[in-house]
């Protein structure tokens with residue numbers, strides 16, 4: 001099996017790993033108390049976990065101190081961040097000392113603008129160093145960061161700003177994307193103009209990524225650079241209780257409204273540090289490249305917090321995998337001697353298509369650990385990545401986790417857990433997955449079922465912003481006594497987990513979570529649409545693609561398709577653009593009026609039979625009608 005051929009020496013061997021699993025299971029309190037010592041606490045926690053007060057109650061700490069200050073004596077001159085611009089000749093390097101100074105300056109700017117502990121600060125930036133710096137600057141003064149993905153539409157931004165109550169936004173004039181310029185500031189302006197009465201934003205700070213001019217409202221907008229230059233290079237950190245929110249991150253679920261997942265400070269940071277060290281076999285001198293945007297949880301935990309907590313070096317790349325030519329990512333690995341490369345199956349599928357010759361042109365011998373996240377990876381993509389990028393020499397970690405879990409939950413551990421291509425393998429020490437059947441009964445041994453987690457873990461989200469009840473209803477009530485992940489999984493005879501995908505109405509497009517209800521709510525804003533259903537179907541490149549069925553109101557216009565597509569991209573974002581939109585006379589519904597998604601999925605996949613008993617439908621004939629519509633070329 002692959003792991004036996006790794007020539008590297010890893011931190012853990014199978015015996016050490018088994019000992020960790022044993023200790024975590026036998027004495028969880030002691031285990032997590034020891035793990036909490038990986039952080040620097042202003043006041044040590046009184047206990048590990050408390051039902052009401054979350055993880056490490058009584059503890060006080062500061063996240064930026066843990067990521068930066070504590071390394072200054074030992075690694076002040078070591079690289080903390082390497083930023084590779086899209087232009088190959090443009091690289092910025094920040095040592096722990098210089099990053100500390102930049103974060104302090106930014107934190108002082110935020111304080112000068114009136115931001116205090118507990119306030120929300122939105123960060124809406126392309127992949128430039130200021131994103132990471134702004135996150136740590138918020139953490140330094142106890143403000144809660146809310147990173148907004150650059151691909152969100154003004155509507156999506158406006159909703160998130162309103163829900164979070166952010167007072168200040170940091171954006172850029174533009175982002176670079178190949179030859180294109182992405183209008184960050186203009187998109188934010190449009191978001192701020194949509195429903196100003198719902199927003200608390202009174203300050204916008206603008207990073208000048210290029211010298212492109214953008215409109216500025218003098219009473220609200222300021223360029224960031226002059227403020228940073230004036231700010232003091234030192235900033236007294238605000239120590240926060242362990243359970244104080246460190247950040248909110250919006251993600252999609254089964255309800256239409258995106259949820260602001262709240263992560264705390266102490267528990268989250270322990271989890272980020274623990275999982276980064278264990279799963280990526282973190283060692284001194286590693287260059288860690290996580291290709292995820294900081295707008296997603298992967299970018300938070302492994303693009304920023306995990307590696308910096310552990311004194312590592314983060315690589316941040318501004319550009320795209322294949323611009324200006326195929327092989328660009330490989331040249332970044334070669335030039336910066338990346339040791340640990342963490343990416344998504346979607347990206348791998350796209351890169352595979354460029355052919356093996358491209359990757360062979362580069363020297364990727366610095367790589368030691370390869371990782372994937374976000375969606376199930378096929379055996380074919382696993383093998384290609386392992387053989388052609390990793391040269392068969394690297395550990396391969398297919399990591400399963402989610403925004404709510406804070407960090408990795410199920411994954412191989414290099415040197416310790418034998419890999420099986422396309423399996424997330426085993427839970428990390430201290431993680432206890434269970435598989436349940438539809439009645440909530442636990443399935444033992446080799447089985448398939450709904451994936452739930454027993455007990456808590458330090459990285460678990462605290463709540464949903466503004467809606468503690470929704471957190472309970474979504475995660476804790478569906479299967480009492482367990483945390484419900486929303487995923488299905490199979491466990492094989494070796495106890496290995498194989499994630500089968502979402503069991504709720506969440507669609508995973510290129511590793512991005514999109515709720516069916518989110519798309520249907522967007523379509524409901526188009527007045528010519530009476531009702532709709534969005535479902536996910538398998539897609540070669542994206543993992544899943546979106547198919548939408550819309551039922552028109554009377555006298556629907558001819559351009560209904562275009563209107564429907566526009567409603568989705570303007571409400572949600574371009575990343576949610578559907579593959580196909582079918583205008584249909586009705587949806588298959590039960591007599592109680594519920595759309596039967598299972599049928600919609602089968603029909604969209606081109607199936608024409610095997611639909612089972614249709615007699616429970618209000619109108620069984622609609623199935624034939626839909627099949628006919630779908631099979632008629634547009």
Ligand code: PRX
Pocket residue numbers: 251297298372373374375376377398399400401402403404424485486487499501502508511512513
């Ligand atoms: O369905 C699972 C899938 O991504 C979902 C979580 O999405 P998000 O919160 O956006 O976080 C993505 C990055 C952590 C999960 O519920 N997923 C994540 N990792 C894997 C995966 N599916 C299969 N294999 C994985 N390794």
